[in-house]
Amino acid sequence: MALLSLSNIHKTFEKGTVNENHVLRGLDLDIEQGDFISVIGGNGAGKSTLANAIMGNSTYTVDSGSIIFDGKDITEDAVNDRAKAGIFMSFQNPISIPGITVENFIRTAKSTITGKNVRALSFKKELKEKMDELSFDVSYAQRYVNEGFSGGERKKNEILQMSILNPKLAILDETDSGLDVDAVRIVSEGVNRFHNEDNAVLIITHHNQILQKLKPDFVHVLINGKIVKTGDASLVREIEEKGYDAYKALA
Ligand code: ADP
Ligand code: MG
Numbered sequence: 611m612a613l614l615s616l617s618n619i620h621k622t623f624e625k626g627t628v629n630e631n632h633v634l635r636g637l638d639l640d641i642e643q644g645d646f647i648s649v650i651g652g653n654g655a656g657k658s659t660l661a662n663a664i665m666g667n668s669t670y671t672v673d674s675g676s677i678i679f680d681g682k683d684i685t686e687d688a689v690n691d692r693a694k695a696g697i698f699m700s701f702q703n704p705i706s707i708p709g710i711t712v713e714n715f716i717r718t719a720k721s722t723i724t725g726k727n728v729r730a731l732s733f734k735k736e737l738k739e740k741m742d743e744l745s746f747d748v749s750y751a752q753r754y755v756n757e758g759f760s761g762g763e764r765k766k767n768e769i770l771q772m773s774i775l776n777p778k779l780a781i782l783d784e785t786d787s788g789l790d791v792d793a794v795r796i797v798s799e800g801v802n803r804f805h806n807e808d809n810a811v812l813i814i815t816h817h818n819q820i821l822q823k824l825k826p827d828f829v830h831v832l833i834n835g836k837i838v839k840t841g842d843a844s845l846v847r848e849i850e851e852k853g854y855d856a857y858k859a860l861a
Contacts, residue, residue, distance in 0.1 A: 696778030
């Protein structure tokens with residue numbers, strides 16, 4: 611049984627208005643435990659919509675279709691219940707949260723998700739270990755979440771949350787956007803360290819930089835709100851050469 615199974619997902623924004631935008635159009639996607647997969651597609655293809663729909667973020671809940679996660683129908687579940695069930699999403703543009711430190715934010719999230727008290731001392735130790743792995747200076751633990759963080763620091767902060775919350779499924783939306791080569795390397799190493807046979811990683815991206823560092827088992831091409839082609843990592847190179855246009859006929 612798949613860890614995540616999306617069937618016939620539809621999502622329309624501004625439904626019923628002249629601006630109606632049918633973004634996800636009968637999308638099917640299965641992710642197995644242990645999978646490391648990528649969804650690629652051009653700007654506006656619906657990649658972030660897909661990620662947010664799986665996470666259940668407000669305004670992105672689907673219009674129809676079903677989302678089964680870990681054997682349970684979560685189509686109607688709230689975002690916090692999906693997080694508790696083991697889904698994590700790293701945002702394309704992480705927001706800042708003035709007044710809340712990185713340490714408090716992640717500790718609270720961990721205790722909410724696990725339903726257990728997280729002891730301050732052992733948490734501090736774990737946080738420091740994970741920050742060291744990401745070459746993320748430990749002083750950032752006491753800074754407000756993403757306040758004044760560079761693009762690279764924001765992404766490191768996302769990877770830090772992921773590694774501590776230890777989800778069953780991690781969805782990373784454009785994790786490489788705006789990162790320099792060193793940050794791409796550090797973030798990629800963090801993702802590779804996280805991935806194992808018991809979890810799954812979905813990398814969403816429109817370009818190739820991170821897929822040279824991370825080697826997904828499968829690549830799915832998203833065009834016009836559907837997965838139109840699935841292949842191995844070589845598909846990325848093929849698309850670089852031909853562009854997405856060559857696949858539009860399949861949509
Ligand atoms: P991608 O991540 O592949 O670049 P998005 O999923 O962000 O694409 O966007 C796909 C389409 O959905 C775009 O036309 C975009 O304007 C629309 N869209 C995305 N989010 C919203 C939203 N919150 N409200 C209205 N339209 C949205
Ligand atoms: Mg996007």
